[in-house]
Amino acid sequence: MDDVAEFEQQRPRLFGIAYRMLGEASEAEDVVQDAYLRWRSGHGPVQTPAAWLTTVVTNLCINRLTSARARRERYVGPWLPEPVATGNDPQELVERRDTVSLGFLVLMEKLTPPERAVFVLREAFGYTHRDSAEVLGIDEGHARQLYHRALGRLGDERRRFDARPADGTKLVERFIAATVDGDVKGLEAILTEDAAIWADGGGKAIAAREPIFGRSNAAHYLAGLAAGPRARIARLSVIEVNTTLAVLVHESGALTGVLVPEIHDGAITTIRAVLNPDKLAYLRDQLD
Structure with missing residues (x-):
């Protein structure tokens, strides 16, 4: 060879x-x-x-x-x-x-x-x-x-990441529907009490500069996205990212965000949102 x-x-x-x-x-x-x-x-x-x-x-x-x-x-x-x-x-x-x-x-x-x-x-x-x-x-x-x-x-945190994740398709679908509808109650129903949102904009995209903690705060934050002007042109889809289901956000045909819910015991504990356009370049190339 x-x-x-x-x-x-x-x-x-x-x-x-x-x-x-x-x-x-x-x-x-x-x-x-x-x-x-x-x-x-x-x-x-x-x-x-x-x-x-x-x-x-x-x-x-x-x-x-x-x-x-x-x-x-x-x-x-x-x-x-x-x-x-x-x-x-x-x-x-x-x-x-x-x-x-x-x-x-x-x-x-x-x-x-x-x-x-x-x-x-x-x-x-x-x-x-x-x-x-x-x-x-x-x-x-x-x-x-x-x-x-x-x-x-x-420590014990590594035990949360099971090599055999449960199928969370229906839960992710409920998450998308509730977010698009701005349904606070619907979001609260699928988030854990200590749910957290971490958004990475890197100063290059609009994103929360600090993590958002708590079921109510997270639900209201997500629902608020549906009321924004960009929501009208956003299109959401689901693919496997980093071996788990993730939500892709496209605006006018361009990939502008990836939301990765972390699921444990049938509920969403954490949502990691990658919005920095530089960090989406590799994934864009994979999808093209």
């Missing part, structure tokens, strides 16, 4: 690693492309290409995460990951559904870059502590310690 064919065989897995590491699809693509350039520029004898490429991609991601932390601290409003359509994506992105949901990617922001690397390699790709240590250039004991630190930081 020539170098190009070898790399293309590895590309989906490398993207799966980079996306889980960074939470940004466009950045993950850049990392994979950077790895490709390094692969093509001459790498000497490589006994196991998959291991060599994994090492390059993982360490590129660690470097990018280190600088991304500072950018995210200056981000306007809540920061959310970039959504990706997963309905027809390769197994590398969907086989461990819990590690690619928007909620879990947000939760992993608690981890340091090395902790995130070890956690992703082990939980999503089945790496042993020894394998992870070789990728990061550390000893096995340190890799084990990083993994257990990651588990401690994530």
